[in-house]
Amino acid sequence: MLPEALNDLIEALGRLPGVGPRTAERYAYFLLKSDQSIAYNLAAALSVLHDSVKNCPKTFAIMDAAEEFSPLYTDPSRDKTTVMVVEEPLDIYAIERTKSFAGTYHVLGGAISPMDGITADKLHITELIQRIADDDVDEIIIATNPSVEGESTAVLLDKLLHDKYPTLNITRLARGLPLGVSLEYADQITLTSALKNRTQL
Amino acid sequence: MLPEALNDLIEALGRLPGVGPRTAERYAYFLLKSDQSIAYNLAAALSVLHDSVKNCPKTFAIMDAAEEFSPLYTDPSRDKTTVMVVEEPLDIYAIERTKSFAGTYHVLGGAISPMDGITADKLHITELIQRIADDDVDEIIIATNPSVEGESTAVLLDKLLHDKYPTLNITRLARGLPLGVSLEYADQITLTSALKNRTQL
Numbered sequence: 123m124l125p126e127a128l129n130d131l132i133e134a135l136g137r138l139p140g141v142g143p144r145t146a147e148r149y150a151y152f153l154l155k156s157d158q159s160i161a162y163n164l165a166a167a168l169s170v171l172h173d174s175v176k177n178c179p180k181t182f183a184i185m186d187a188a189e190e191f192s193p194l195y196t197d198p199s200r201d202k203t204t205v206m207v208v209e210e211p212l213d214i215y216a217i218e219r220t221k222s223f224a225g226t227y228h229v230l231g232g233a234i235s236p237m238d239g240i241t242a243d244k245l246h247i248t249e250l251i252q253r254i255a256d257d258d259v260d261e262i263i264i265a266t267n268p269s270v271e272g273e274s275t276a277v278l279l280d281k282l283l284h285d286k287y288p289t290l291n292i293t294r295l296a297r298g299l300p301l302g303v304s305l306e307y308a309d310q311i312t313l314t315s316a317l318k319n320r321t322q323l
Numbered sequence: 324m325l326p327e328a329l330n331d332l333i334e335a336l337g338r339l340p341g342v343g344p345r346t347a348e349r350y351a352y353f354l355l356k357s358d359q360s361i362a363y364n365l366a367a368a369l370s371v372l373h374d375s376v377k378n379c380p381k382t383f384a385i386m387d388a389a390e391e392f393s394p395l396y397t398d399p400s401r402d403k404t405t406v407m408v409v410e411e412p413l414d415i416y417a418i419e420r421t422k423s424f425a426g427t428y429h430v431l432g433g434a435i436s437p438m439d440g441i442t443a444d445k446l447h448i449t450e451l452i453q454r455i456a457d458d459d460v461d462e463i464i465i466a467t468n469p470s471v472e473g474e475s476t477a478v479l480l481d482k483l484l485h486d487k488y489p490t491l492n493i494t495r496l497a498r499g500l501p502l503g504v505s506l507e508y509a510d511q512i513t514l515t516s517a518l519k520n521r522t523q524l
Contacts, residue, residue, distance in 0.1 A: 137364075154372060171328055
């Protein structure tokens with residue numbers, strides 16, 4: 123019913139996460155109505171994406187393909203002996219925006235989820251164990267997501283690392299009340315943690 | 324902080340309507356993680372979009388650039404003497420999906436909105452007046468949106484067309500209760516229309 127070129131675009135846009143047919147139609151029609159340069163710029167950015175970006179072989183963060191290691195690793199002002207372990211590359215930027223962490227990162231590449239076929243050997247755990255020895259790491263901050271998968275990954279990681287390096291300091295991000303959420307809406311686990319880990323005023 | 328190629332993509336995706344920085348990041352990261360073909364297909368669809376699609380010079384519907392007129396106009400099974408007037412090309416496909424209209428369409432290209440600089444002369448009204456004479460149109464169905472702008476456009480259009488063609492039958496889509504909305508949540512104008520235009524059971 124629609125012109126073929128528009129149909130192809132709607133189909134391609136519909137592959138994006140959370141984009142249904144109506145949203146894809148709206149995006150496509152917006153691109154059609156807007157100046158051609160908007161569609162061209164997006165096409166250009168998409169064409170070079172995979173060749174311009176790769177994973178850092180040390181931290182598995184995403185980085186410019188031209189670099190050898192991520193600048194978040196090579197920057198001499200960053201402390202290589204403290205490593206924050208995250209699930210996905212974008213988690214790094216959430217932490218970086220806080221400007222309160224000056225250590226380095228290690229991206230696992232997901233969380234353990236046997237249902238989705240993600241077992242421990244699919245994650246970059248071996249590389250993390252190697253890095254701890256190479257860089258004399260003394261603290262590992264586990265920053266997996268507070269989900270069932272993230273929790274299981276944290277528990278497994280803690281066990282593996284503790285067995286291998288008994289003196290290594292392993293910590294995790296605190297549980298507590300997030301800003302702006304009323305006490306009455308907080309879940310029991312969060313509230314229990316907030317009480318248990320209360321801080322001195 | 325992010326690799327440049329990824330930043331460029333996030334910026335380009337952020338131009339889409341209703342897409343904020345977080346959503347753009349999520350789309351970009353999905354495209355990076357997925358097979359390269361997904362990004363390539365989207366880039367290809369975007370590159371050809373503007374050259375493959377144009378507006379029908381008669382109905383202003385969008386159509387393949389290779390065609391002379393929209394198939395929704397040239398199809399001999401469609402009744403050229405009944406014309407539904409819509410604001411935007413995508414409105415046509417909402418009507419087409421109902422499979423209950425076999426006339427032709429005329430796209431105004433928007434609705435009157437002086438605040439946004441859209442005055443009556445920016446809409447394809449002159450072309451509609453010409454079409455009525457050329458195709459011996461006997462019914463115009465006004466299907467502008469039930470918004471302030473859509474209403475003003477409908478009123479103006481009714482006046483203009485009536486002055487020019489006093490015998491032309493001008494109708495508009497019915498107002499009433501949409502499926503699945505409880506009476507208690509319906510607004511007063513809708514409910515008044517639903518009562519006034521009640522149908523025989």
